[in-house]
Structure formats: C-alpha cells, structure tokens
Amino acid sequence: MMGWKHKHLLDMGSLTKDEIGLVLETAKSFKEVSSREVKKVPALRGKTVALLFAEPSTRTRVSFELAAKRLSADTLTIQSTNSSLTKGETILDTALNIQAMNVDLVVVRHQASGVPQMLAQGTKMAIVNAGDGCRAHPTQALLDMFTIHEKLGSFSNIKVTIVGDILHSRVARSDIQGLVTMGAHVTVCGPSTLIPIGIEAMGAEATCDINKALKDADVVMGLRMQKERQQESFLPSVTEYVREFCITPERLRLAKPKALVMHPGPTNRGVEIAAEVADGPQSVILEQVTNGIAVRMAVLYLLLGRKSK
Amino acid sequence: MSTSSKIMDADQVRRAVTRIAHEILERNKGVDEVCLVGIRTRGVVLAERLRAAIRQIEGKELLYGILDINFYRDDLNIIKKQPVIHETLIDFDITDKKVVLVDDVLYTGRTIRAALDALVDFGRPSSIQLAVLVDRGHRELPIRADFVGKNIPTSKTQQVKVSLQESDSHEDGVVIEG
Numbered sequence: 001m002m003g004w005k006h007k008h009l010l011d012m013g014s015l016t017k018d019e020i021g022l023v024l025e026t027a028k029s030f031k032e033v034s035s036r037e038v039k040k041v042p043a044l045r046g047k048t049v050a051l052l053f054a055e056p057s058t059r060t061r062v063s064f065e066l067a068a069k070r071l072s073a074d075t076l077t078i079q080s081t082n083s084s085l086t087k088g089e090t091i092l093d094t095a096l097n098i099q100a101m102n103v104d105l106v107v108v109r110h111q112a113s114g115v116p117q118m119l120a121q122g123t124k125m126a127i128v129n130a131g132d133g134c135r136a137h138p139t140q141a142l143l144d145m146f147t148i149h150e151k152l153g154s155f156s157n158i159k160v161t162i163v164g165d166i167l168h169s170r171v172a173r174s175d176i177q178g179l180v181t182m183g184a185h186v187t188v189c190g191p192s193t194l195i196p197i198g199i200e201a202m203g204a205e206a207t208c209d210i211n212k213a214l215k216d217a218d219v220v221m222g223l224r225m226q227k228e229r230q231q232e233s234f235l236p237s238v239t240e241y242v243r244e245f246c247i248t249p250e251r252l253r254l255a256k257p258k259a260l261v262m263h264p265g266p267t268n269r270g271v272e273i274a275a276e277v278a279d280g281p282q283s284v285i286l287e288q289v290t291n292g293i294a295v296r297m298a299v300l301y302l303l304l305g306r307k308s309k
Numbered sequence: 310m311s312t313s314s315k316i317m318d319a320d321q322v323r324r325a326v327t328r329i330a331h332e333i334l335e336r337n338k339g340v341d342e343v344c345l346v347g348i349r350t351r352g353v354v355l356a357e358r359l360r361a362a363i364r365q366i367e368g369k370e371l372l373y374g375i376l377d378i379n380f381y382r383d384d385l386n387i388i389k390k391q392p393v394i395h396e397t398l399i400d401f402d403i404t405d406k407k408v409v410l411v412d413d414v415l416y417t418g419r420t421i422r423a424a425l426d427a428l429v430d431f432g433r434p435s436s437i438q439l440a441v442l443v444d445r446g447h448r449e450l451p452i453r454a455d456f457v458g459k460n461i462p463t464s465k466t467q468q469v470k471v472s473l474q475e476s477d478s479h480e481d482g483v484v485i486e487g
Contacts, residue, residue, distance in 0.1 A: 003391055022393070029377060029394040038430040041380035071380075298394075306391040 004302040008120045008127040011136035012177035020178060023298050024146050030301070031294035033070060044071040047304050048103045053130070054080040054091065054110045059265050059289060060130050060140070064107045067296035073304070076103075095119050105304055108132075126303045134168050134229060140264050141174035143295040145182065147288050148219055151260055155182040161213045161255070162186065163245055164223030164272045167194045168230060171264045172223060176204045189213035190245060193234040210245055217255040221262040222247050222273040238271060247273045252282070260284050316461055317483035322442065322473075325458030326355065329440050330362035332456050333409055342435065343407045344372040348424055349395055351413035354475045355442060359411060372406070374399030381423035397427070404432035409456075413471040415441040418452035443483055445469050461485065
C-alpha cells in the first residue's frame with residue numbers, strides 16, 4: 001500500500017482514491033482501540049493538538065478531542081467566545097501564538113471558507129480542516145464514507161442521495177467529492193433555491209423531485225437547514241419544506257429496503273427528517289458518531305505519526 | 310558482494326514448530342488458560358501453526374489473537390516510512406491467562422517491548438511467554454525468548470529473511486543475507 005504524503009487535510013479534492021482508501025483502512029484499526037477497556041495507545045505521545053473553533057460545535061470538537069487523547073496527544077481548546085478572537089485578534093495571529101507554544105497540529109473550524117488554507121500557508125503547523133464556511137468538511141466526509149463502506153462493503157454501484165440545504169453545506173460538497181472519487185453515484189435533492197449552480201460539475205446529479213431522488217437509493221442522507229448561513233429568504237416557509245422534502249417513513253420506502261439513513265447532525269427532527277426515520281432501524285446516525293473518532297484518529301496518526309520535517 | 314545462505318529449510322521449520330508446541334505444553338503442564346497471540350505479520354502465521362500443532366497433540370483448541378504493534382513503536386518519530394496500521398484482533402479477555410507471544414525473528418527486542426506494552430493495555434495476564442522461530446542476537450533491551458526454533462549467530466549488517474507459505478507464497482525457510 002502507498003504511503004501518506006500530505007502535511008495538511010484541507011479538503012477531499014486533494015485526496016486520491018488510494019489515499020482515501022488508506023485513511024479508511026487505517027481507521028478500521030483505530031476503531032478497535034475505542035472498544036477496549038483501556039481506550040488509549042501511545043502512538044502520538046508528546047504531540048500537542050490545538051482545537052481552534054470559531055464556530056459552535058459539539059460533535060466535531062469532542063470527536064477530535066477524544067481522537068487526539070486516545071492517541072496520547074495533549075489537547076487544548078480555543079473557542080471564539082472565550083478567547084482573544086473576541087478582542088479583535090485575527091485568526092492568523094492566534095494561530096501564530098499557538099505555534100510559538102510548539103503546538104504540532106491545529107484542528108480549525110471557521111465560518112469563512114479558506115481559513116484552514118490560509119493557516120496552512122501562514123504557519124508551520126499541520127492543519128486539519130474541521131469545517132470552513134460552505135466549502136469543505138473532509139473528516140465528516142471520511143466518516144460518512146467509512147460508515148457506508150463498513151455497512152455496504154463497497155462504493156461501486158452505490159446510490160447516495162443527499163437531501164436538504166445543499167447550497168450552504170460543506171458536508172455535501174466534501175461527501176460528493178469523496179464519494180465520486182471512490183466511484184459511487186451521488187444525487188442531491190432540495191428546493192431549487194438551495195441547490196448550488198454547477199453542482200453537476202462535481203459529478204453529482206441534481207433534482208428537485210424527492211421521489212425521483214430517493215428511488216432505489218442505497219444511502220439516504222438528510223442535511224439541516226443552515227439558517228445561520230442563509231442571508232436571504234430561500235424558502236417560503238418551513239412547513240412547505242417539510243411537505244416537499246422531509247424524509248418521512250413513506251418516502252423512505254422508495255429507497256432500497258435496507259437503505260442506510262444518515263445525517264451529519266445536528267438534526268432538526270420533523271424538519272429535514274422525521275423522528276421515526278432518524279430513530280428507526282435503518283438509521284446509522286449514531287454509528288456515524290462512533291466512527292468519527294476512528295476516522296479522526298486515523299487522520300491525526302497519518303499527519304503526525306512519523307518523522308517531522 | 311552480498312551472499313545468501315539457507316539456515317533452515319521447510320522440514321526444519323516444521324520440526325521447530327512441532328517442538329515448540331511440545332515445549333509450550335510441557336512448560337504450562339497442558340493447555341489450561343494458555344492462549345496464543347501472534348505479532349503481525351509472520352507471527353500470526355506461526356501462531357496459527359502452533360495452534361494446529363497443539364490441536365493435534367492435545368486435541369484442544371487454544372484461544373488466539375492478532376497483535377499489530379505499530380501504535381506502540383518507539384521509533385515513529387525516527388523512521389522514514391510510516392508503517393501501515395492493521396487491525397488488532399484479541400476478542401477474549403487475557404486477564405489471568407498465560408499468553409504466549411509469537412513472532413518470527415527476535416533481534417533488538419524492541420518489537421517485543423512494544424507488544425508487551427500493547428498486551429497490558431488489554432488486561433493483566435498471569436504470565437507472558439515468548440516463542441520465536443529465530444533468535445539472531447543483538448538485544449538492545451533486557452528481553453529473552455522462552456521458546457526458540459533456532460539460535461542463529463549473525464552480524465548486525467546481515468539480514469535474516471523468514472519465508473512462510475501463508476504470508477509469502479514461497480516455500481518455508483530461513484535465509485541470511487549480506
């Protein structure tokens with residue numbers, strides 16, 4: 001198997017099929033660690049990982065923190081609300097100060113697209129993108145792909161349907177890039193105002209017809225309305241969205257009988273997904289969360305567990 | 310100029326495995342509480358063969374697991390090529406078991422150090438014993454094997470190559486090169 005040559009993980013577009021395969025294979029080994037009585041291995045002993053979160057997050061931040069800790073790295077968390085970011089310090093200055101304290105890797109989340117890229121260019125530390133604006137969220141895509149591969153065993157001839165606010169979704173963009181690279185078919189579906197122009201260029205099919213989108217799907221993924229990013233009115237009302245696009249038990253029957261139901265969280269039950277579906281037997285939403293730690297351990301190991309330059 | 314000499318052939322490997330199986334039974338007075346843990350990659354093959362040999366001798370099936378020690382290496386910061394991690398599979402509780410660690414070549418002892426650290430993260434065995442096909446000397450840590458297929462004096466510049474049918478699709482044998 002080929003080696004890993006990246007210093008940063010900024011988006012899915014920079015990973016080849018082999019590299020995605022290596023992350024998923026490595027994550028399989030790390031999943032076992034979290035099931036042990038002693039959930040810790042010394043692979044990253046002595047390394048320091050900073051979590052720089054300028055946007056709210058529970059799952060991703062906690063998942064990265066546990067991933068780093070289970071590899072024996074030390075972690076520190078800087079959140080916008082309790083840091084000098086509120087005093088007007090730029091994110092690059094904050095990062096350079098972290099670097100001055102000999103931190104090895106920064107996990108960054110920011111509302112502006114491109115911030116991780118800027119930190120990768122402006123600092124010497126390894127940078128992992130934990131979500132930047134509407135652009136990319138590579139570890140979410142990798143954990144989605146890990147879950148799909150674990151459950152279905154393959155990506156070829158798999159139809160993945162993503163329903164919701166595609167326009168503002170970094171998860172959708174990263175999932176499309178990764179899944180298309182691995183050979184899956186991706187269909188995105190939502191109100192026409194929330195489907196970005198040119199999404200087909202990424203290799204996905206786009207439709208506003210939920211019935212067509214769900215037909216024979218192997219994976220059905222719901223996405224939240226990203227109200228915090230919607231700067232104008234994209235929808236007449238939530239009620240209308242629910243009537244047209246909510247993933248209900250009836251609609252789910254259009255997909256394959258054992259289709260996986262996924263959601264990156266946080267879920268708004270009764271809006272993009274019905275509670276019966278989110279909690280139903282086909283849902284792997286909480287398994288996605290479990291797998292998130294294994295995938296992030298794999299990413300941290302691949303970026304830090306080797307000779308530093 | 311590099312030279313290559315065969316130290317063990319397929320028959321010798323087979324006999325060594327059978328003898329070690331007997332020695333494990335003798336030392337532990339049977340198979341009660343004994344389990345085998347193979348270190349990836351060739352240790353796993355040897356552990357499977359020891360398990361089959363013990364099944365033939367005693368008619369009993371031993372618990373057995375697979376260990377990947379790469380998380381526990383002390384040279385991750387030094388080596389150039391990052392090791393590819395494979396799964397560790399120990400699906401039983403090793404606490405109070407007599408664990409026989411199995412590897413192909415014992416050299417500096419650093420792999421075994423890593424394996425010992427890994428094992429104690431899984432539980433507290435009543436004892437850990439070590440079985441190797443080849444002991445080539447040059448220990449850098451205070452570690453020794455309990456069961457040895459063959460002691461081979463080597464120089465540090467030489468390479469010991471073990472081939473096993475299952476992992477190398479090549480006839481069993483041990484060769485010294487250099």
